[in-house]
Amino acid sequence: MKGSKHVRKLTALVLAFMIVLTGCAESGSGSGKGAGNLADKVENLPAGIAEKDPVKLMVVRKIGGDDHTAQFLAGAKQEGEALGFKVDTFSANGDSAKFHDAIAQAIDSDYDGFIISHGDDPASVQDVKKITDKGIPVVTFDSLPEIGDIAGVTQTSQDDEQLAKLALDKLVEEQGPDANIAYLWVDGFPPMVRRNAVYQETLKNNPGIKEVERFGVASDQTSLETQNAVSAILTKYPKGELDAIFATWDAFAIGAARALEEAGRTEVKIYGIDVSNADLELIQKKDSPWVATAAVDPKMIGAINVRLLAKKIAGEETPAVYNLEPVLIERSGLEGSTEAVNMVNLADIIPSWGTSTEFEEDWMKALKAANGK
Secondary structure, rough: OHHHHHHHHHHHHHHHOOOOOOHHHOOOOOOOOOOOHHHHHHOOOHHHOOOOOOOOOEEOOOOOOOOOHHHHHHHHHHHHHOOEEEEEEEEEEOOOHHHHHHHHHOOOOOOEEEEEEOOOOHHHHHHHHHHHHOOOOEEEEEOHHHHHOOOOOEEEEEEHHHHHEEEEEEEEHHHHOOEEEEEOOOOHHHHHHHHHHHHHHHHOOOOOOOEEEEEEEEEEEEEHHHHHHHHHOOOOOOOEEEEEEEEEHHHHHHHHHHHHHHHHHOOOEEEEEEEEHHHHHOOOOOOOOEEEEEOOOHHHHHHHHHHHHHHHHOOOOOOOOOEEOOOEEEHHHHOOOOOOOOOOHHHHHHOOOOOOOOOOOHHHHHHHOOOOO
């Protein structure tokens, strides 16, 4: 019995040694894990990508509870997985403590790159610094400009000035230079600060426009809280005393639209920013007060952020700042459609919608083809 135990131990050691040898042979000499597998699939694959199997990305977003967040995260995950990457996502739903805690935990994991969305406080700058100090690349979306002072970081955003200008120009065009308006906006977020600057400039250039009320809160209940606030505003301003609402976020516009419909006050028109399937459904409802919204496809924002991060991991050059160009979506333009318009077939009305080849390199296309995407 004692001899048989020795035999079993010896056999186990031999098997373990063989497994180690097999693993070394498959991984290749000094090429990192999985390099052979990816390099076999795609010609001229950057070494920074080839040596990882798979590339692991972490996407952390501060705000949440809205469809824009869901689509942004979905776009990042879809693009990353099409490239064969592993993509984890987290939304803190506006909770700063949860946001920073998620980043802190992820820093200690083996992620190859980070996308940080809506890092809007000094602690976010420190978070990104800690990540980059470990040699891990970072792309941010709608975050503090100060993060851009950290070497190697790319900051992305929607062109917020253009978003606000498209919506406000339409409001002035349709409601005239003497309209009474309610302003739905919340301070403290870089994109909101940029949108507000355009709003203030619009008021300056149109002194007859009067802001009669203002409301704004960012939470996981933003739409409901806005609905209640707008309902209260409507009791103060009967028909003829409020012409329009400028909503700087679609979560605001959703709440405002519901309040106007419930009160039978659809003569008050909404000019908003951002779009989603839920938004398009509301805009297309009979007699909807939501007549225009300026937007960038949120799924494409997520996708482009992933491409930029992939280029960084690959060791390729990336810009320090990149702004995504918006379009104006008008209710009148959707009315002629023979079917309900959603985020996919919106491209039939706005040809540029939902597609972009920005930062999509040939090796990315080859990876997608290899993964059947």
